Amino acid sequence: xxxxxxxxxxxxxxxxxxxxxxxxxxxxxxxxxxxxxxxxxxxxxxxxxxxxxxxxxxxxxxxxxxxxxxxxxxxxxxxxxxxxxxxxxxxxxxxxxxxxxxxxxxxxxxxxxxxxxxxxxxxxxxxxxxxxxxxxxxxxxxxxxxxxxxxxxxxxxxxxxxxxxxxxxxxxxxxxxxxxxxxxxxxxxxxxxxxxxxxxxxxxxxxxxxxxxxxxxxxxxxxxxxxxxxxxxxxxxxxxxxxxxxxxxxxxxxxxxxxxxxxxxxxxxxxxxxxxxxxxxxxxxxxxxxxxxxxxxxxxxxxxxxxxxxxxxxxxxxxxxxxxxxxxxxxxxxxxxxxxxxxxxxxxxxxxxxxxx
Ligand SMILES: Cc1cc2nc3c(=O)[nH]c(=O)nc-3n(C[C@H](O)[C@H](O)[C@H](O)COP(=O)(O)O)c2cc1C
Numbered sequence: 001x002x003x004x005x006x007x008x009x010x011x012x013x014x015x016x017x018x019x020x021x022x023x024x025x026x027x028x029x030x031x032x033x034x035x036x037x038x039x040x041x042x043x044x045x046x047x048x049x050x051x052x053x054x055x056x057x058x059x060x061x062x063x064x065x066x067x068x069x070x071x072x073x074x075x076x077x078x079x080x081x082x083x084x085x086x087x088x089x090x091x092x093x094x095x096x097x098x099x100x101x102x103x104x105x106x107x108x109x110x111x112x113x114x115x116x117x118x119x120x121x122x123x124x125x126x127x128x129x130x131x132x133x134x135x136x137x138x139x140x141x142x143x144x145x146x147x148x149x150x151x152x153x154x155x156x157x158x159x160x161x162x163x164x165x166x167x168x169x170x171x172x173x174x175x176x177x178x179x180x181x182x183x184x185x186x187x188x189x190x191x192x193x194x195x196x197x198x199x200x201x202x203x204x205x206x207x208x209x210x211x212x213x214x215x216x217x218x219x220x221x222x223x224x225x226x227x228x229x230x231x232x233x234x235x236x237x238x239x240x241x242x243x244x245x246x247x248x249x250x251x252x253x254x255x256x257x258x259x260x261x262x263x264x265x266x267x268x269x270x271x272x273x274x275x276x277x278x279x280x281x282x283x284x285x286x287x288x289x290x291x292x293x294x295x296x297x298x299x300x301x302x303x304x305x306x307x308x309x310x311x312x313x314x315x316x317x318x319x320x321x322x323x324x325x326x327x328x329x330x331x332x333x334x335x336x337x338x339x340x341x342x343x344x345x346x347x348x349x350x351x352x353x354x355x356x357x
Contacts, residue, residue: 005325041337055079060316061143074138083144090118111264142168176219176246184240189229231285268319272297283311301335
């Protein structure tokens with residue numbers, strides 16, 4: 001594909017990261033970004049939860065918080081996209097600056113705090129898309145968050161699930177962002193059981209011909225007890241899968257001052273090792289019974305392949321795009337196909353969890 005990123009990157013990097021992101025979304029919305037999908041190798045076709053993915057490489061939540069560029073991102077070659085996190089009411093998020101580049105580390109720190117236009121704007125865009133015969137093919141999830149000032153968190157996820165279950169191919173309960181006070185405490189055994197039970201009831205109450213799969217997105221910063229609890233609750237509750245993982249509050253040694261002192265979640269290259277280790281552990285704890293989505297630090301086909309071998313049926317990335325541009329999705333996808341072929345796998349499904357065998 002024609003890759004304009006080498007030309008636009010120096011310009012974008014002259015802006016602060018949030019302004020650069022806003023300009024990127026604007027450019028994508030014009031529909032003028034050249035976007036030949038290229039060819040998805042047949043080995044990349046994946047059927048998960050009864051959904052057909054042309055390739056297993058997705059766009060992680062947080063890039064398109066308001067579902068503004070779903071089709072543009074699918075046209076760039078992603079097998080699936082996950083707009084959000086969306087909260088029931090619009091909210092401004094934390095004060096700026098709240099997004100930081102760590103160029104040498106290939107990393108990002110963010111404390112956005114679920115800035116978004118709210119559920120109505122989000123749902124209306126997905127409705128318009130549903131009614132548009134020229135929409136791009138591909139799987140579109142919806143990532144649900146809670147408003148900062150909502151006391152009973154489950155209420156917000158129920159509101160989101162009710163509204164979006166008829167519009168999204170899958171739903172994500174995100175209880176792992178580090179930038180909403182109290183959110184990650186919902187990963188504990190008792191609150192998680194109640195939360196997932198209520199969201200599953202809300203989904204059932206929609207009486208859809210086909211329920212969208214419900215996934216839980218977890219943090220990488222969990223104790224052994226947390227992980228065992230999450231795996232047990234995930235299996236007994238009847239949810240459909242897990243996304244592993246969100247950003248980390250840890251600051252590995254390679255993160256220099258003064259940025260290491262910035263509050264927020266760290267993503268990108270330094271997250272690859274820790275998030276892949278958690279993914280592998282969760283695959284072991286769930287016995288391979290639940291499809292997992294691997295996220296955290298993916299920047300190459302080899303990274304995506306390592307997540308799949310550790311137990312992921314699908315993968316997602318975001319931060320690497322800041323440094324590699326949107327054409328990176330082609331590289332990751334094509335390199336992944338090459339690695340599957342090298343190791344004699346005819347499909348992604350055959351390679352899932354290979355490191356456990
Ligand atoms: C700027 C930014 C905003 C994000 N916002 C969200 C969000 O709203 N909801 C969510 O579930 N994850 C969010 N994430 C986390 C990503 O979806 C992903 O889980 C994480 O960044 C790890 O992947 P990566 O290393 O490829 O970026 C955000 C990440 C970044 C960098």
